[in-house]
Amino acid sequence: MPLPANWPSHVPYLTVPAYSPHLGQAHFQALRTRPADPSDPIPEIPRDLRPGPCPAVRITPITDPNHPAHGQAGLFATRDLAPGELILPYLGEIHIGTAPFGDKTEGYDYAKSDYDLWLDRDADLAVDAARIGNEARFVNDYRGVPGRDGKKANAEFRVVWDPRTGEKCMAVFVLPAGKRAVGRARVVGIARGEEVLVSYGRGFWQGRREAEEQDADEKGNT
Numbered sequence: 001m002p003l004p005a006n007w008p009s010h011v012p013y014l015t016v017p018a019y020s021p022h023l024g025q026a027h028f029q030a031l032r033t034r035p036a037d038p039s040d041p042i043p044e045i046p047r048d049l050r051p052g053p054c055p056a057v058r059i060t061p062i063t064d065p066n067h068p069a070h071g072q073a074g075l076f077a078t079r080d081l082a083p084g085e086l087i088l089p090y091l092g093e094i095h096i097g098t099a100p101f102g103d104k105t106e107g108y109d110y111a112k113s114d115y116d117l118w119l120d121r122d123a124d125l126a127v128d129a130a131r132i133g134n135e136a137r138f139v140n141d142y143r144g145v146p147g148r149d150g151k152k153a154n155a156e157f158r159v160v161w162d163p164r165t166g167e168k169c170m171a172v173f174v175l176p177a178g179k180r181a182v183g184r185a186r187v188v189g190i191a192r193g194e195e196v197l198v199s200y201g202r203g204f205w206q207g208r209r210e211a212e213e214q215d216a217d218e219k220g221n222t
C-alpha cells in the first residue's frame with residue numbers, strides 16, 4: 001500500500017481500523033450494531049470506496065507564520081469538493097472512551113491525546129489517531145486560521161456505517177450548503193487548494209486551556 005504524500009514516518013498508516021486489546025465483547029457488539037433510527041439515519045460509506053491514500057486531499061506542511069498550526073501540517077483539497085460530500089473515514093485505534101482511561105502499562109494516556117474523538121458515548125467507544133491513523137488525523141480546527149473572511153468550519157465529523165467492516169466509524173464530510181447559499185457556494189463546499197477545517201468544539205479548547213494552566217501551576221510548584 002503506498003503512503004500518502006507527506007505522511008509522517010513515525011506513525012503507522014492505517015487502511016482499516018485498529019482495536020485496543022482492552023475492548024470487550026459488549027464494545028464490539030455496540031460497534032457492530034447499525035443504529036436504526038429511521039428519523040435520523042446515519043450515512044453509509046460507499047461499499048466500493050478504495051482503502052488507502054485519499055486522492056481528494058493532501059497532507060500539507062503549514063508554512064504561513066500567521067496560521068495557528070504553523071510548523072505542523074493540515075489537510076488541503078486537491079479538487080473542488082461538493083457540499084455534503086464524504087471526504088474520508090477517520091481511522092485510528094478504537095478504544096474504551098473512559099475508565100480505565102489510558103493504558104498505564106504502556107505509559108500512554110488517551111485523555112492527553114489531541115487526536116481522540118468520541119465514536120459512541122453510550123457504548124463508551126472513542127477513536128484515537130495520535131499513534132496510528134490515516135490522513136484524517138491532519139484536519140485542523142478553523143479557529144484563528146487566516147484568510148477565512150469570517151467563515152467558520154467547512155467540514156465536520158460524522159458517525160457513519162461502514163458496510164466493508166460492518167462497523168460504525170467516524171468520517172470527515174464537507175459541510176452541507178446553507179439554505180442561503182447562492183451561486184458557486186451551492187456546488188462547491190471546499191475549493192481546490194483550500195484547507196479542510198472542522199470545529200473541534202469549545203470543549204477541546206477549554207480542556208487544553210485547563211491542561212496548560214495545570215502544567216503552569218505544577219511548574220510553579222517545583
Ligand SMILES: C[S@@+](CC[C@H](N)C(=O)[O-])C[C@H]1O[C@@H](n2cnc3c(N)ncnc32)[C@H](O)[C@@H]1O
Nearest residue numbers: 068069072073114115137138139140141142143
Ligand atoms: C488533530 S491534530 C491536527 C493536525 C496537526 N496540525 C498535525 O500536524 O498533526 C490537532 C492539533 O492541531 C493543532 N491545531 C489544529 N487546529 C488548530 C487551531 N485552529 N489553532 C491552533 N492549533 C490548532 C493543535 O496543536 C491540535 O492539538
